[in-house]
Amino acid sequence: MRATRWESTLILPVSEDRDHIQGSADAPVTLVEYGDYECPYCGEAYPIVKEIQSRMGKQLRFVFRNFPISTAHPHAEIAAEAAEAAAAQDRFWEMHDHLYENQRHLREDDLRSYARAIELDRDMFDKELAEHVHADRVHEDFMSGVRSGVNGTPTFFINGVRYDDSYESETLLMALNGAAGIDVGG
């Protein structure tokens, strides 16, 4: 397979304060995904990332940033804002998982039912969603992606460098192991 040879790099470095992160800052490899909750390709990547996280364990730190393309996906923006509203209550990943596991059900009443399921403060969630409190954050993620060379979703960065190969699990795992300095033989 041909890989694009010029490098695009992450212009907004991963921040423990700002980003949604699973895994330790000490992990040798950091995988950043720019994703859209309504994008079917992101939906395909979702279980693959989960599988890789379980296979790599402490070797991997995973970061998710929003890249909603509302032109194509009318519910992507509000879903991203819902995930950020959950993050404001320290429940980002629970909402993230609900959204990807229910990609075809992202209307506002669906989002509210996920908020109930993960026991968010519903008044606060509803208010923040209605007032688009997190729209700026979502846009900041989006533009950081645009300026880093994200051209569609999902786009992954491995240790800050855009990964242009397939995200099929073995291919992605090999690239991540390579970046982590793990000798997988072959």
Place this chain on the structure above:
Amino acid sequence: MVVARPVDTAEASYDAEPMSDDVRTGLDPRRDEDTLLSGTPLAPGTPAPDFVLPSTLDGTLGPKDRRGRPLILVFYPADWSPVCTDQLALYQEVMPEFEKHDAAMFGISVDGRWSHLAFAKDRNLRFPLLADFEPKGAVARTYGVYRAEDGTSERALFVIDPGGMVSWSYVSPTEVNPGADGILRALEDLAAKGVAR
């Protein structure tokens, strides 16, 4: 299970040729200039050729209709192909950023106006798509980005300054979505020059 990125899907269905053997992508940094066979894209500093083409919006449109503003020309091979779709949807999404520079955008392919109209409606594209349809690819040829072998244009970007000069151009491998960062940089460069002038 085989999972591919959208661009890989397009690569398989749209352009099966390995790019390493392809010498037509003029500004691809991997190429030596002397390997170019034809269709060298207009370089920065060249006057942008004028044209008038049927549009999805206003009957006909051309650079003169946007003179005095930066103009982004997006040549793409075809309506409906997956990579084009991603690329143009992304540009629609980034449009507010382009508009901060007062820039206008035209999408251009050899598809006819009726295809463009259906495509724009289906994908919610609100910037004009122009039909470089008859004579086929004439505008792409004048910009040096026509692929005679395929009967389509390259996937090429031009930023034209408010005075009508090409200020930036880029040709992407056909199956690679070039994203929006290059355009934004070119618009920022234009703005910086404007301040210095």
